[in-house]
Amino acid sequence: MESSLWSRRNSRTSGCRAVEKDLSFRFGPLKESDLWSALRLQARAQWNQTEQDWRRVMELDPGGSFAAFDGGNVVGTTTTAAYGNDLAWIGMVIVGEEYRRRGIATRLMRSALDRLCGAGVSTIKLDATPDGRSLYESLGFIPESLIERWECGSVAIVE
Numbered sequence: 001m002e003s004s005l006w007s008r009r010n011s012r013t014s015g016c017r018a019v020e021k022d023l024s025f026r027f028g029p030l031k032e033s034d035l036w037s038a039l040r041l042q043a044r045a046q047w048n049q050t051e052q053d054w055r056r057v058m059e060l061d062p063g064g065s066f067a068a069f070d071g072g073n074v075v076g077t078t079t080t081a082a083y084g085n086d087l088a089w090i091g092m093v094i095v096g097e098e099y100r101r102r103g104i105a106t107r108l109m110r111s112a113l114d115r116l117c118g119a120g121v122s123t124i125k126l127d128a129t130p131d132g133r134s135l136y137e138s139l140g141f142i143p144e145s146l147i148e149r150w151e152c153g154s155v156a157i158v159e
């Protein structure tokens with residue numbers, strides 16, 4: 001799948017807040033105890049991140065991961081990782097197929113942006129699938145470049 005790098009520069013005038021729709025889902029932090037449900041959501045979306053990937057990003061920015069819940073199930077996710085005040089990365093933007101086009105990703109992205117803008121981060125980046133482009137555009141992100149994914153079939157270890 002083609003994926004591309006997008007970024008958003010924050011300033012006092014670009015603003016982080018916007019009017020939120022009234023949604024019937026519960027929104028809150030993504031906690032370790034929700035991880036199994038987030039992994040199930042991710043598997044359904046056929047993403048290849050591992051449990052370790054999720055744990056790493058959650059440890060990098062404790063309190064920076066957000067979820068939408070339908071009952072006890074995670075139906076949407078977003079994570080943030082800030083590298084000082086200059087740069088942050090948003091990831092794991094996934095909404096369950098049957099829950100899409102109801103504003104869930106927009107709401108989760110706004111939670112992430114509020115957190116990062118509140119922390120004074122100047123530039124936020126993410127890599128976008130074709131599905132995510134209009135969402136990111138509507139939130140002020142602009143495309144930078146295509147992302148190339150390289151794979152190596154086997155590695156020769158020379159001692």
Ligand SMILES: CC(C)(COP(=O)(O)OP(=O)(O)OC[C@H]1O[C@@H](n2cnc3c(N)ncnc32)[C@H](O)[C@@H]1OP(=O)(O)O)[C@@H](O)C(=O)NCCC(=O)NCCS
Binds near residue numbers: 093130
């Ligand atoms: C990309 C993705 C996260 C979007 O999630 P979402 O919850 O459907 O996003 P939103 O509902 O906030 O916005 C998506 C669209 O629904 C529209 N929408 C929002 N609320 C709506 C509502 N109540 N009724 C109808 N449409 C609505 C939005 O205006 C937007 O329209 P647009 O695409 O024409 O601009 C989701 O499609 C997904 O998980 N895709 C697979 C994983 C993926 O590729 N993630 C992106 C990684 S970069």
